[in-house]
Amino acid sequence: xxxxxxxxxxxxxxxxxxxxxxxxxxxxxxxxxxxxxxxxxxxxxxxxxxxxxxxxxxxxxxxxxxxxxxxxxxxxxxxxxxxxxxxxxxxxxxxxxxxxxxxxxxxxxxxxxxxxxxxxxxxxxxxxxxxxxxxxxxxxxxxxxx
Amino acid sequence: xxxxxxxxxxxxxxxxxxxxxxxxxxxxxxxxxxxxxxxxxxxxxxxxxxxxxxxxxxxxxxxxxxxxxxxxxxxxxxxxxxxxxxxxxxxxxxxxxxxxxxxxxxxxxxxxxxxxxxxxxxxxxxxxxxxxxx
Numbered sequence: 001x002x003x004x005x006x007x008x009x010x011x012x013x014x015x016x017x018x019x020x021x022x023x024x025x026x027x028x029x030x031x032x033x034x035x036x037x038x039x040x041x042x043x044x045x046x047x048x049x050x051x052x053x054x055x056x057x058x059x060x061x062x063x064x065x066x067x068x069x070x071x072x073x074x075x076x077x078x079x080x081x082x083x084x085x086x087x088x089x090x091x092x093x094x095x096x097x098x099x100x101x102x103x104x105x106x107x108x109x110x111x112x113x114x115x116x117x118x119x120x121x122x123x124x125x126x127x128x129x130x131x132x133x134x135x136x137x138x139x140x141x142x143x144x145x146x
Numbered sequence: 147x148x149x150x151x152x153x154x155x156x157x158x159x160x161x162x163x164x165x166x167x168x169x170x171x172x173x174x175x176x177x178x179x180x181x182x183x184x185x186x187x188x189x190x191x192x193x194x195x196x197x198x199x200x201x202x203x204x205x206x207x208x209x210x211x212x213x214x215x216x217x218x219x220x221x222x223x224x225x226x227x228x229x230x231x232x233x234x235x236x237x238x239x240x241x242x243x244x245x246x247x248x249x250x251x252x253x254x255x256x257x258x259x260x261x262x263x264x265x266x267x268x269x270x271x272x273x274x275x276x277x278x279x280x
Contacts, residue, residue: 041167
């Protein structure tokens, strides 16, 4: 699912979140499409659905699920086949990595991609090995048990 | 101002407008508002209820205007109106979303002037109600 950076303050008259997105993202969005929204300074993550796209201005309107918010750090990484966002709840980060997640922000990639990596929180380094299913991947059981 | 709002009505913006990351974001948001035909404006929540304490009223505004941020910042309608060229336009009965009109010329100094109207950010008393699983 695509991740889009927004400011949750900015609303239209119906209370929907409004943002101008990069042209490369706008061209991939259409009304009804589910997306993840992220507010970098606030480190807030939420689920939303695209309500409308203006292809000329790249201004997009989102219907937000107002009960889906998660406090999370997000880091972007990419490899040859996909771009990924890794989220770590900041209040639970050290020693509580079971709530980490990995989300692909690239559409159209293969259904069986895997990603290995390292989450570093302070001086703690925790290897992760994720297997994807659709566009959302979960930590494997070994990592989830930490 | 098309809607009569008392000068001591509270104006709330989610997050910390004093965070340096927000200056250019707010400049861009005002431009987006303009490009959507709404003038150079930034979103806030506004509320007035003399029967409620300040804390209760902030909670009412944050709930009604769906402010999910952990922090928020507060000013008053009077402080807004005393700073030309700003104007406030609530969408409806208070508490309500309200656009702060920044005037006809958008620049960094205007946005800084807007930011300085807000007191230091404080904890949003109702942020938990927007968290997943609540």
